Amino acid sequence: MKKNGLLFFMTLMLAVLVAACGTNNASNTSAPESTNGAAPAPAQAEEIVVKHKLGEAKVKKNPEKVVVFDFGSLSTLDKLGVDVLAVPKDSVPSYMPKYKEDKYKNAGGIKEPDFEKISAMAPDLIIISGRQADAYEELNKIAPTIYLDVEYEKYMESFETNAKIIGQIFGKEAEVEKELEQINKDIKALEEKVKAKGKNALIILANEGKVSAYGSGSRFGIIHDVMGFTPVDTNIKASTHGNSVSFEYIVEKDADYLFVVDRGLVAGGKAEQIPAKQVIENDLVKNTKAFKEGNIVYLDPNYWYLSGGGLVSVAEMVKAVDAAVK
Secondary structure, three states, rough: OHHHHHHHHHHHHHHHHHHHHHHHHHHHHHHHHHHHHHHHHHOOOOOEEEEEEEEEEEEOOOOOEEEEOOOHHHHHHHOOOOOOEEHHHHOOOOOOOOHHHOEEEOOOOOOEEOOHHHHHHOOOOEEEOHHHHHHHHHHHHOEEEEEEEOOOHHHHHHHHHHHHHHHHHOOOHHHHHHHHHHHHHHHHHHHHHHHHHHHHEOOOOEOOOOOEEEOOOOOHHHHHOOOOOEEEOOOOOOOOOOEEHHHHHHHHHHEEEEEEHHHHOOOOOOOOOOHHHHOOOOHHHHHHHOOOOEEEEEEEEHHHHHOOHHHHHHHHHHHHHHHOOO
């Protein structure tokens, strides 16, 4: 009996020790998992839904591989310090020359995206505007594609909306608000300055020796609708390509200010473009108030034609008009 009791006691103690060792080993293996062990499974990337004129897209925040066709958006991204993967290199505005470097891939032509190359890039996001609208469906099959064009009849509202969308996607909301605040401040000061002078204006696009007029609500209508210049002609229809006019028309309207955008400087066409100044300042136009008072203003098409609606471009557009108002 004593032997059996002793044996039972020893067996019981051994079981207790084994159980204790098992508990210690379990805690020793679990501790490193929470500190130095394998990292926990990554959380799913946060997404936002972007609604735009052509549809909507689920976009993950802070996408790494971004293809940008809209140069207004590119100017905003550049201002915010957000790098991109690819752009249409054939048309990059002169004030953003770095995007022609080998570091950046070529996404094709500004109106003809290279779908095969873009697909091979496996982008996280594609940003387009009006020039690529016809390619939207095809691009959207490759990656989430958002359309961030400016609506001319409500220029500032759509410009600000687009900038805020970009800020939200890349976590740059505060930076965007700061830039917009400064731009709006500068615009208000310019508008007050222009209205105090009570001047009217005519806006024309010069291209290959021909001229087209633009009025309120047009792609350059910000000069009237936001900056305060009275349209010299309220009958100009708002259209993408403007209203074809003659030099006799320019003389007849005799605006206080004549704003000129030289498309030939940034768009392909004839091998030898005639400079807008040579076309505009002919013997007829030299009879106008704008010429006589030194108020024919040549606007940089890199900002006004190629990349309007961006944080950099709009700020420069305001500066250009402000500098012209004596």
